[in-house]
Amino acid sequence: MDGSAVLLEPFRHDFMQRAFLGCVLIGFTNGALSTFIVLRRLALMADAMAHSLLPGLALALILFGVAPVSLFFGALVAALLVALGTQLISGSSRIKEDTSLGLLFACSFSLGLVMLNFAPVRVDVTHYLFGNILGLSDADLWTTHLISIISVPTLVALRRPLLLMMFDPSVAASQGVPVAGLRYFLMGILVLSMISSLQAVGVVLALGMLIAPAATLYLLTDSFTVIFWAAGFLGAFGSCLGLWFSYLFNLPSGACIVLVLGCFFLLAYLMSPRYGLITKLLRRRHLHEESLARWRRPAETRQGSEGNQA
């Protein structure tokens, strides 16, 4: 078999084609959304929410059986309860927000596990954690399609107020940005995309996709727009690459995808032209590069009236 045949081999299978399509959709949506998670510092929140969806899913499963719509509302209710409960506990006692979030998420996940015992169908928890992207059904694909079509365009449409809100909520509020509304909107989109990811790829992978792409791009560029789009493409590309590796070497697909995204992050962490660890070490170090430049060039090139003080 020559090179291109090895490259294209996975695409001959129907289940792999579906898996690649799922990877592109989920990877792109979660990747783009990760911009907001990283900049708004919601990573821990996302983690907690992803795990606390379990009791909602379990309840929906017990009451209505396996249907995407019921699962969605179950998950939404669970996520909202945890988010509100966190605020309630931290607001009404001396317990801080991270503590109450961690506590509720552990309890919620455990409650979900207990409830799953009463579900009419046997559900494997590993499936919840890692999903099975090789077993995507038509319904799963339609759900992910729909959710991508809803979330990416709305995020693009609202990017201006979102940007203001993320940079400084209080100043944004003084400029008339509906800060609280946007916060709920982001949470809603987050839950949506988690539902989309859960069926296919599980909690761990969903989180990897929701954090790694923007974290990588954050080390590479200073432009919000570039981070947003590039994180989407990185999410999609990284997922496909991971899937392809997993097929080639017969490894678990979800874990491979997260590891590939993690490798991209590691590369950026070490080699980013501006913020990379190695790059910084190699660069000639001066505590204040600007003062060095000023010292080398006389005062007339310095900017504005600050030059007077040289």
Added chain:
Amino acid sequence: MADHRLFVRDLTVAYRRVPAIHHVGLEIACGHCVGLLGPNGAGKTSFLKALVGLLPLETGSVELHGHPGKAGRNAIAYLPQRRQVDWDFPITVRGLVEMGRYQALGPWRRFGEQDRRAVEHSLAEMELANLSERQISALSGGQQQRAFLARSLAQEAHVFLLDEPFTGLDRPSQQVLVQIIHKLASSGHLVIASHHDLKSVPDLFDEVIFLNGELIAYGPTATVFNKQNVERTFGTPPFAGEGSRHGW
């Protein structure tokens, strides 16, 4: 203009029923550079935030040019303390200044020629034109303050509320900033800046407000900035204004 002024009437702001500032009444004419003085916990930040509508008012009202509430507040810009800003945020100076156009554009309208001109003008006024493509953490402290001022200028704000703008600045950048806020004041804007270094007050401000939970004094620096008012403001705990006579 008769009502070219900021009118603060009986302003009380409280956090969970604990008042931060108490029944403050003031009338400040535009075109001044006003220093807001008081010890830590005197309610300086609360006062500024209340003026721009970031904190709910327990009592009282704020009027600008005779317009109460939201209509007046749109022309008031609040500049947060520097340590409250996430300087690693992926945004350039120009991007920051463009944020100031939000009120004019809303979420969806296209960023047009007029907006571009406003941004260029603000950058030039604040002497940032040649730094406009820098990421905001690559600025000095004084330049960061000017970047936020430029954003407020692009917002077409009339009143600038600065929270501790001079903290942590070296002397040269402090002087640049002083020149700039005086330029703003002489073009009819109103600048109110909280400040805690008393030595520099006469050089920086032409009017001062002494605040310590309640209003201690307000007026031209030459007449109000004296030892007695400084002691009344800084020598007593908040709200001890009157009680301080009884041997605190």
